[in-house]
Amino acid sequence: MKFFVDSADVAEIREVANWGLADGVTTNPSLLARTGRPYADVLREICDLVDGPVSAEVVSTDAPAMLEEGQKLARLSPHVVVKCPVTIEGLKAAKALSARGIKVNVTLVFSPLQGLAAAKCGASYISPFIGRLDDIGQDGVAVVDQLVRILRNYEYPTQVLVASIRSTDHLLRAAEAGAHVATLPFNVMKQIVKHPLTDVGLENFLADWRKTKQTI
Numbered sequence: 001m002k003f004f005v006d007s008a009d010v011a012e013i014r015e016v017a018n019w020g021l022a023d024g025v026t027t028n029p030s031l032l033a034r035t036g037r038p039y040a041d042v043l044r045e046i047c048d049l050v051d052g053p054v055s056a057e058v059v060s061t062d063a064p065a066m067l068e069e070g071q072k073l074a075r076l077s078p079h080v081v082v083k084c085p086v087t088i089e090g091l092k093a094a095k096a097l098s099a100r101g102i103k104v105n106v107t108l109v110f111s112p113l114q115g116l117a118a119a120k121c122g123a124s125y126i127s128p129f130i131g132r133l134d135d136i137g138q139d140g141v142a143v144v145d146q147l148v149r150i151l152r153n154y155e156y157p158t159q160v161l162v163a164s165i166r167s168t169d170h171l172l173r174a175a176e177a178g179a180h181v182a183t184l185p186f187n188v189m190k191q192i193v194k195h196p197l198t199d200v201g202l203e204n205f206l207a208d209w210r211k212t213k214q215t216i
Helices: 010-019 029-035 039-049 063-076 088-099 112-120 130-135 140-153 168-176 186-191 196-212
Strands: 002-006 024-026 054-057 080-085 104-109 125-128 159-162 181-184
Touching: 002 010, 002 186, 010 039, 010 186, 024 181, 029 039, 039 054, 039 063, 054 104, 063 080, 063 088, 080 088, 088 104, 088 112, 104 112, 112 125, 112 140, 125 140, 130 140, 130 168, 140 159, 140 168, 168 181, 168 186, 181 186
Parallel strands: 002 024, 002 181, 024 054, 054 080, 080 104, 104 125, 125 159, 159 181
Antiparallel strands: none
16 A cells, blocks of 8 residues: 655655655645645745655536646646546546646545546546545445545556544555555644554563673
């Protein structure tokens, strides 16, 4: 499974990249707006930090404008993957962008059939939002499991990029379901390697080593 950083905070992305866990990045207009910086400047900086896909979202709602915006975003860096919503207009734009050799991440997916439609339109990635499904009483990871099986059934090259991950339990279940990618907020990234027994074990090892009064 690949880990993407779900952030537009350059400092966070740089830190995760230094850990060796950043296979890519996903952004959205909300995350980019919080930076208070020009959209294009932030995206270029992120693309310089990460040797992998960087999802950047269009903000128009009609297909011709999405196509124009997507082409502009793709020109910023070869790492850019254009995010389009899973609407009829978004699928039109996704198909047109894919036909031009531009990778597309179809976002705001909440059902397996939405994901199937996106795959048929040439999406490189589809992003089910599992946390938001959980918020309304549905099982978000069950949708991931269905999407993975559907894509496998018909041999689509589209990858399931799980979004709206709220906890390490979400991540674990998505990995068990066979999702190709998980995009993780910084706070969840930090929790991946944390376990109280690891901390206690390390403390004990170091205490024993100090008793030897040796150096390496």
